Amino acid sequence: MKKPKRGWYAMPGGKMERGESIKESVIREVKEETGLQIKEPKLQGAFTILVKNKEEIIQEWMMFTFFCSQFDGKLFKKSDEGELEWVPVSEVLNKPMAEGDRSIYKHILENDQMIYGTFTYTEDYHLLNVRLDPPSDSKP
Amino acid sequence: MKKPKRGWYAMPGGKMERGESIKESVIREVKEETGLQIKEPKLQGAFTILVKNKEEIIQEWMMFTFFCSQFDGKLFKKSDEGELEWVPVSEVLNKPMAEGDRSIYKHILENDQMIYGTFTYTEDYHLLNVRLDPPSDSKP
Numbered sequence: 001m002k003k004p005k006r007g008w009y010a011m012p013g014g015k016m017e018r019g020e021s022i023k024e025s026v027i028r029e030v031k032e033e034t035g036l037q038i039k040e041p042k043l044q045g046a047f048t049i050l051v052k053n054k055e056e057i058i059q060e061w062m063m064f065t066f067f068c069s070q071f072d073g074k075l076f077k078k079s080d081e082g083e084l085e086w087v088p089v090s091e092v093l094n095k096p097m098a099e100g101d102r103s104i105y106k107h108i109l110e111n112d113q114m115i116y117g118t119f120t121y122t123e124d125y126h127l128l129n130v131r132l133d134p135p136s137d138s139k140p
Numbered sequence: 141m142k143k144p145k146r147g148w149y150a151m152p153g154g155k156m157e158r159g160e161s162i163k164e165s166v167i168r169e170v171k172e173e174t175g176l177q178i179k180e181p182k183l184q185g186a187f188t189i190l191v192k193n194k195e196e197i198i199q200e201w202m203m204f205t206f207f208c209s210q211f212d213g214k215l216f217k218k219s220d221e222g223e224l225e226w227v228p229v230s231e232v233l234n235k236p237m238a239e240g241d242r243s244i245y246k247h248i249l250e251n252d253q254m255i256y257g258t259f260t261y262t263e264d265y266h267l268l269n270v271r272l273d274p275p276s277d278s279k280p
Binding site: 016018019020021022023024042043046047048050057060062064114116117118120131133 | 156158159160161162163164182183186187188190197200202204254256257258260271273
């Protein structure tokens, strides 16, 4: 897979529906939230997310990040998730996002191999801890 | 990644522990169940598994399949999971395994790209339905 040096990015996300594969989920979610029909998204990240209240883990889920450079359709101006925009590659890392996501996007924009990891958040999504493999050098 | 044309395979599996990434889980599980310290396992399959009682879905989980050709250590003769053996590549698909696993192993032994899918089983693990992407031509 070749990563474009220039280009624009949309960053939708969502929840799997019953019986979907993760690839089916990402195709459906992107279609619902952006209007774009993506083609052959490639899995690039697999993460375990923990939410802690003091020492107790109160939630745990998995998150998958896909890369895709081909699609049909035109980006919605708005969806239920908010306003949508294409962002030049050089601007992606300056956009507001969950603290832990920045190191994921940095890896995926610069690498072709998978990244794995675990993020631990407080209940109000303050990032407590990150373990990434390969390790990230991205500091917000 | 180059797939060896000849070689031997072990096929352990297991359950993620709290806060592990899927890569950490596979490394730990293989170590516990085989004695082998695997190096840089590569994710090759991501699956959604449904268990149905008549029309009702009573369980749902995810399963990840990794490929790895480098390791340190020596295979246990036995573990809590049963007897262990190295199996020539040409024999892997003839071994007893869950019905759905055969098409996964066939894909992974012959391809470098990811495979995604959903398997639906009855409560006694009779395979009701399979959707694979790319589709599998493996019929047990």
